[in-house]
Amino acid sequence: MRHDAEAAAAVMRAAGLEPLEPYPGTAFPWKSRCTRCGAIVSPRLGSLTGRSRPGCKPCADRANAAAQRHDEDLAVAEMREHGLEPQEAYRGVKYPWRCLCHGCGTITSPTFGSILAGQSGCRRCADLRAAAARREDPERAAASMREAGLEPLEPYTTVMTPWKCRCIACGRTSTPTLAKIRSGRGCKYCASHGFDRAAPARVYVVTHAEHHAVKIGVAGARQRNDRIAQHARYGWALFYEHYVPTGDDALVVEQTILRRLRAAGNGVFLTAAQLPNGWTETFDAQRVTAAQLRDAIRTQYPAAPSRPEPLTLF
Structure with a gap:
């Protein structure tokens, strides 16, 4: 398509470009100034009329970069909704x-x-859920929960899926999996062993000099043979502990800090072989220091109650 000089200049101005030299022809670069950002560019008139491209490359690059950032934010949010933390x-x-x-x-x-197509994302979890769903009868699953003193409050899905239930003994609501119940667990609030979520607790930070690693965790406030002692057998040293009123408070502090650090790009540092119990809460000490974890705990839960007296056994 031929253009006379006046019509060609009108096309350029409509694209936000002011010609700085006489019209050279449709297929030749035409030196112009972008009226949006002031950049000097040289698009061909044919590229504007034939493909409706933006005439100013710097403006186009900025728009593409903004769109990419927007797309990434949406994608990260969607992955987290599916239980996946981008690394x-x-x-x-x-x-x-x-x-x-x-x-x-x-x-x-x-x-x-x-x-986006509806797949679960984690093949291992999908296989476990599918296999469990094929094997388990919902009525039998509910019976197992009731035998453990828990009344289901929603339909059964799989043995690996948290199942909302009410404890018949204490009336509190929790979400154990059927697999945990069948392994001997029960209401987390009524448990006489392990981590008591209703009792005083602490959030701790331990370090490992050989692995150059740090770890955040939770433990009961009055336990003697607690998690910290277990970690010490693997070469971990206590750096800091922060007392809170209940185990639920401790878990909220721990999980909030973990989510923030993972979202900032700090992945799991050690493997299950290096730390069999608690490896998913480890960090590279060169990227996340023990002092930073301590400060994050203090910020998340500023008021720290004093260490409770040990329980007296009669």
């Missing part, structure tokens, strides 16, 4: 995306496109 930057809908699965603690690499 690297978003590259696009069709590329494998390395993530930590909050369900089983393993690293998986689904594409964002597969998540």
Whole structure:
């Protein structure tokens, strides 16, 4: 298509460009100034009329970068909704995306496109759920819960899925999995062993010199053979402990800090072989220091109650 000089200049101005030299022809670069950002560019008139491209490349690059940031924010939020914490930057809908699965603690690499298509993201969790669902009868599952003193408050899904129940003894609501109940667990509030979520507790920070690692965790406030002593057998040293009124408070502090640090790009540092119990709460000490974890705990729960007196046994 031919253009006379006046019509050509009108096309350029409509695209936000002011010509700085005479019209050279449709197929030749035409030196112009962008009326939006002031940049000097040289698009071809044919590229504007033939493909409706933006005439100013700097403006187009900024728009694309903003769109990419927006897309990444939405993609990260969607992955977290599916229980996956991204461990690297978003590259696009069709590329494998390395993530930590909050369900089983393993690293998986689904594409964002597969998540949008309705897939679960973690193949291991999907296989476990599918296998459990095929094997288990809902009525028998509910009977198992009632035998453990828990009344289901919602339909059964799988043995690995948290199941909202009310404790017949204490009346509190919790979400154990059927697998945990069948392994001998019961109401977390009525438990006479392990971590008591209703009793005084503490959030702690331990360090490992050989692994150059730090870890955050929770433990009961009055326990003698507690988690900290267990970690000491693997070479961990206590750096800090912060007392809170209940185990529920301790878990909220721990999980809030973990989510924030994982969202900031700090992945799990050690493996289950290096720390069999608690490896998912470890960090590289060169990226997250013990002092930073201590300060984060103090910020999350500023008022620290004094250490409770040990229980007296009669």
